[in-house]
Amino acid sequence: MESQESLGLTPWDKAGFRDNYINAIELYVPAKSEALAFLDGGGAKPERQALVTVHAGGKTPPVVEEYVVGPLPNPARHEPYSNPARRSPIPWTSRAIDPKEYALIMPIIENTTARVYDILKESYGYTYRNCSARCLVALDSVPKGYRSGKRRSWISFRRAGVGGVTYFIGFMMQVTHESADPNEWHVSRVFYNNQYFDSVEQLITGYADGSVEKDTPDADVQEDDILYPTFIRRGKPQPASPSRGPTLTEPGGRRYAVRGRHVEYMGWSFDWRLTTTQAMQLYDVRMNGERIAYELSSQDATSFYSGGNPAMLNNLFLDSYWDFAKSFELVRGIDCPETATFFNTLQQRSTKEPRLIQNSVCVFELNAGIPLRRHFDSDFAGGFNFYGGMADHVLVLRHINTVDNYDYVYDYIFHQNGVIEVRVGLTGYILTSQDRTPYGYPLYGGIIGNVHQHSFNYKVDLDILGTQNRFETVEILLENITNPVRPELRHIQTRIQRNLRTTEKEAAVQYDFNRPKYYNFYSEEQKNRFGVNRGYRVQLNGIAKTLLPRQDWAAMRGVAWQDYQLVVTQRKDSEPSSSSIYNQNDLYDPVVDFQSFIDDDESIVDEDLVAWVTLSTHHIPHSEDFPTTATAGTQMQFFLRPFNYYDEDPSVGSSNAVLKVFGITDRTGNSAVRIGPVIPNTPVLITPGEKSGSVRVERFGTPTGPACVSEQSPFHYNGTWRGAN
Numbered sequence: 001m002e003s004q005e006s007l008g009l010t011p012w013d014k015a016g017f018r019d020n021y022i023n024a025i026e027l028y029v030p031a032k033s034e035a036l037a038f039l040d041g042g043g044a045k046p047e048r049q050a051l052v053t054v055h056a057g058g059k060t061p062p063v064v065e066e067y068v069v070g071p072l073p074n075p076a077r078h079e080p081y082s083n084p085a086r087r088s089p090i091p092w093t094s095r096a097i098d099p100k101e102y103a104l105i106m107p108i109i110e111n112t113t114a115r116v117y118d119i120l121k122e123s124y125g126y127t128y129r130n131c132s133a134r135c136l137v138a139l140d141s142v143p144k145g146y147r148s149g150k151r152r153s154w155i156s157f158r159r160a161g162v163g164g165v166t167y168f169i170g171f172m173m174q175v176t177h178e179s180a181d182p183n184e185w186h187v188s189r190v191f192y193n194n195q196y197f198d199s200v201e202q203l204i205t206g207y208a209d210g211s212v213e214k215d216t217p218d219a220d221v222q223e224d225d226i227l228y229p230t231f232i233r234r235g236k237p238q239p240a241s242p243s244r245g246p247t248l249t250e251p252g253g254r255r256y257a258v259r260g261r262h263v264e265y266m267g268w269s270f271d272w273r274l275t276t277t278q279a280m281q282l283y284d285v286r287m288n289g290e291r292i293a294y295e296l297s298s299q300d301a302t303s304f305y306s307g308g309n310p311a312m313l314n315n316l317f318l319d320s321y322w323d324f325a326k327s328f329e330l331v332r333g334i335d336c337p338e339t340a341t342f343f344n345t346l347q348q349r350s351t352k353e354p355r356l357i358q359n360s361v362c363v364f365e366l367n368a369g370i371p372l373r374r375h376f377d378s379d380f381a382g383g384f385n386f387y388g389g390m391a392d393h394v395l396v397l398r399h400i401n402t403v404d405n406y407d408y409v410y411d412y413i414f415h416q417n418g419v420i421e422v423r424v425g426l427t428g429y430i431l432t433s434q435d436r437t438p439y440g441y442p443l444y445g446g447i448i449g450n451v452h453q454h455s456f457n458y459k460v461d462l463d464i465l466g467t468q469n470r471f472e473t474v475e476i477l478l479e480n481i482t483n484p485v486r487p488e489l490r491h492i493q494t495r496i497q498r499n500l501r502t503t504e505k506e507a508a509v510q511y512d513f514n515r516p517k518y519y520n521f522y523s524e525e526q527k528n529r530f531g532v533n534r535g536y537r538v539q540l541n542g543i544a545k546t547l548l549p550r551q552d553w554a555a556m557r558g559v560a561w562q563d564y565q566l567v568v569t570q571r572k573d574s575e576p577s578s579s580s581i582y583n584q585n586d587l588y589d590p591v592v593d594f595q596s597f598i599d600d601d602e603s604i605v606d607e608d609l610v611a612w613v614t615l616s617t618h619h620i621p622h623s624e625d626f627p628t629t630a631t632a633g634t635q636m637q638f639f640l641r642p643f644n645y646y647d648e649d650p651s652v653g654s655s656n657a658v659l660k661v662f663g664i665t666d667r668t669g670n671s672a673v674r675i676g677p678v679i680p681n682t683p684v685l686i687t688p689g690e691k692s693g694s695v696r697v698e699r700f701g702t703p704t705g706p707a708c709v710s711e712q713s714p715f716h717y718n719g720t721w722r723g724a725n
Helices: 032-041 099-115 117-124 200-209 223-227 554-563 595-599
Strands: 020-028 049-056 063-070 077-080 136-139 152-159 168-176 186-192 195-197 256-259 262-265 268-275 279-287 290-305 316-318 341-349 355-378 384-403 406-415 420-428 452-462 470-482 490-501 517-527 533-540 566-570 609-619 636-643 684-688 695-698 721-723
Touching: 020 063, 020 268, 032 290, 099 117, 099 136, 099 152, 099 168, 099 186, 099 200, 117 168, 117 200, 186 200, 195 200, 256 355, 262 384, 268 355, 268 384, 279 384, 279 406, 290 406, 290 420, 290 554, 290 636, 316 554, 420 452, 420 609, 452 554, 452 636, 470 609, 517 609, 517 636, 533 609, 554 609, 566 595, 609 636
Parallel strands: none
Antiparallel strands: 020 049, 020 341, 049 063, 063 077, 136 152, 152 168, 168 186, 186 195, 256 262, 262 268, 268 279, 279 290, 290 316, 290 452, 341 355, 355 384, 355 721, 384 406, 384 684, 406 420, 420 636, 452 609, 470 490, 470 517, 517 533, 533 636, 566 609, 684 695
């Protein structure tokens, strides 16, 4: 594209803010009809194309442009990308901030902090420049203002160093930079010790004459507190004597296959990619050759903070804006098991060339540590009739998204009984402030951890035996009937009722705990052997109500999906995503308004359907969130579960489980009997033998010979990312 004179593009490394330059490049997904024609009907393979974002600062007025470029790898054409379902054109003030814009803001920050150098040093003991070991780091906030068309950033400051993100000082400045001319950018407001000033001069003058209430270093802030947010070991050793914990091995070798970005495992198959703005996307997800989902992908994630200072009031983060696929190198043995297969990924945003991020995605098989299914059948006479069981071996596709302070562990988990589990776990540092209650609990150094809400939105394009599907809720209702055994008595119990949802508004779910229900997607034409519609249901295991009202607060319009736990719509190529990177800086008049997906209220009967799933949690930080929030207790998930899709549990055909050591007591009360060695990868059916105390063990053909522990992979970690070329 840079060779096309009509576009007037300047290469990234030579471009200035007021030039036209390429800001981002990622894969452009072909129309679903084209993809299915190729996958199912022998049609032509769709061309590979790229979606290119251009910051056209050299135009009057400046604008954000998007182009579809192809075919790859040797592009010969470019066409403007347009979408009738989106706001167009994309406003210049909605663009994602990039290093070229920051390069013009930094001198403003440096000049302002230099003028208040003595105030910062006296008040906090830290400064922005000429600071030696007691330095401050500047952080941005979003969205850029409280109305559409504004671009005003509140810049806050925190300590430099490990965990410094957990300690912000009480000084902030607002930089107004909405003009196309950077010479007009300036500091428009200043915040110091819970006081607002219209200029830096006003703060300096008031500080000197004593009219400003001064902030002083907290007496509780000791040098030892600098260790508080670090990973340095302290406290009572665990365990008392250092020893290695359990590790995962593959004694029979790897049981999944990888070919490029295509993965196969125990009947499952799928393709995946990691996008810059929407993170992980899975396509053509099949079980035993039958497509369950055409697309299963993350869309956006939000963290909305509360507080009393301007930065916290304005910390409404959409992660797609902050490079949602910012997944850096994973550590073998911690982020992923030692046996995992790792993948490198490429990203190109705000760089001259693609960035290669090594080992940023992993896939591995895991013993979930719980039986997938089992039963011990007692004879109630000291013995048993049989035991049957199968370990829950699963395949996990994982990436970990780091967005400044937070780390999100994204998992796509494939169980052998046809269940897909989609899970996200929270870890990383919390954001703090010098606010007081009611926004959080006191922590070290006079700070609090501010209350906030995390939400995660996913797109689930289910294709249950084709693209013509229906959506129903199977509701659990109460009935009050005459007891047929004792007619003089009433009997209260539950029953089920199937309710077909016919339009999109009927399928916008705001969960009501008084009316529990299943959410089922099914084929009207395809039935199992019992005459029941074959389907898959969405099970939500991580939901929370969003209290922030859209009708009273316009910022919520840009994240309308947060209002719902589940929404079902007709699938359209014009509605590829529930969000957009451009929503971050214009929540009030967003480029993608998810509510419009619902408001056209189209039919969803025998249509190609998409489920938009939202996971959410409220987080009230506490002292145990230091040094970082732990994943235990912070995981949310939803499941895609077969619902009368199969005639029985499909895992009955599996010979891939684990038999552990068992002890039983025979019918006559003799001592316990050991049943063989620990045998990996074996489903088991155990029945009593002919002799007292003996048993028959059916391992379904899996060999029971000795197994060697797989060789430990050498530990290597680089942690850097670089240009791909």
